[in-house]
Amino acid sequence: MQAKRPRSILPGFGLSLGFTLAYLGLVVLFPLLMVFVKASGLGWRGIFEALWTSRVWAACRLSFGLSIIAGLLNGVFGLLIAWVLTRYTFPGRRFLEASVDLPFAMPTAVAGIALTTLYAPNGWIGSLLKPYDIKVAFAPPGILIALVFIGLPFVVRTLQPVLEDFETAQEEASATLGATRWQTFRRVVFPQLVPALITGTTLAFARAVGEYGSVVFIAGNMPGKTEILPLLIITKLEQYDYEGATALAAMMLVVSFVLLLVINFLQRKTLVRNVA
């Protein structure tokens, strides 16, 4: 068997793979497995009963729905921001550049409190929207804003290096061939950004699904209306309903995993074409 392994100049494949598996297992997979073990205490019927309630269903729709929207919004505007930050030099660029990372660095509760103060009916923006009967804080739009806020850096930071390395000669080539600026962007630049864009958007989405700290402040947390899944899990934990909480967690894991798998698959398809 040993002889069949292709020779490689990179040493230590066996050792590094072993370590990787052990590490991933210990840090990620094993704890997650415990979620399923714990949830299985309920039995299939118990799990079904714990999940099949209108409250869970509403939270599920809210959490995944808003996270997808937040991921997509971040995809669009993150691309724009990454573009501006890499393509142009202007006064204050470094300041903007640094501020992109702030959502990473702050405790999420701080973000939640800040956003809530701003968008509450008596806040600066909230009070402007109030006469038009637009409610942001304590309503789904508020949750969306929090999810967009915490996901933005993922898109910007994954796109930036790709944009910085982009060969400007390709854009010039496109221009000499008669393409308009828009055609150059759409046919030459954008397709080559897609893999990184998908990665960034996916990360932003994944982060949004699991986000708790910033959302609970701005959401209002009304069961069935503005209650997100992570909050529902906490609520169940506070009521000592550990099995119910883990059943919910297991369900979240499965759905997230399937979604990420699908996205990964889509990305693989774009990558195959882009290999350069």
Next chain:
Amino acid sequence: MSIVVQNLRRTFGTFQALRGINLEIADHQLVALLGPSGSGKTTLLRIIGGLDFPDSGQGSVVINEEDVTDRPAAERKAGFVFQHYALFNHLSVFENVAFGLEVRPQKIRPGKDAIRDRVLELLRLVQLQGLEQRLPSELSGGQRQRVALARALAIDPKVLLLDEPFGALDAKVRKDLRRWLRAFHREIGVTTIFVTHDQQEALELADVVVVMNQGQIEQIGSPQQVYDHPATPFVYEFLGDVNKVRKPGRPDLFYVRPHEVRILFAGDAAAELHATIEHLFAAGPSARLTLRLQESRETLDADITRQQLEEMGLSEGDEVGIHLALSRS
């Protein structure tokens, strides 16, 4: 199509890349812009192609009697081949070549079949038939170069501009492609300008060589003209090997190519100078001697035939006489 460049200036910050360039290129010519790096040759090419622009009000570019100085690249119909090809990595060879046709406004865009025919014809022309579904990453350097050429030709360019077309290729491929490009140019007849820092490439390939240095044109002429009658010391030194020699008793500097140095026996009455053979290298049809002049202690290179080498029975350390076979200074 003819190209006329007048009084062109281009400054980057405090660096003057081009300082007053005047150039006229007739229809169908194959022109080499030759110069060391930093001489402004690529900047000139980019300005002709519309990828860069002269300092405002400083000069004009006229292609085919139409002033295009302020026109963007997209409107110039100048086929440009980039040094590193700049192929679209995510598109197949076919899609790369078809690009210039696909992006045309609907009114003047050829139909799908017409595009297909044109692309396949171009790929046949550059000898890449059968590779149309490959991605650029799956091609060799020489193949990428030819895809870039086919892509530039697809738009029926008025002029073809090549930036260091062979710069990134290895010696063998370089030579083949050079020969191929000359035949290719004869076949399609599009006015072509290429940038190079390789004098041999310029001399071998071009109808007209434009020698540039420090943002200025030193000389324009046929390969033979610039080689045999260099207009300035720079051209002399840049084109081919050259020796700088002082004759005894005269202050002026002579430029002598190695093959113009005649080697005589030390006692020969025709000898103007005397030297010792420091190094002797004999490979190929000629032998290269490195000589140390006795009069001035300067070194001098000389090329002589293998036959002469054998007849005179020269070896390292021998003393010889020298006659300089020209009167240029």
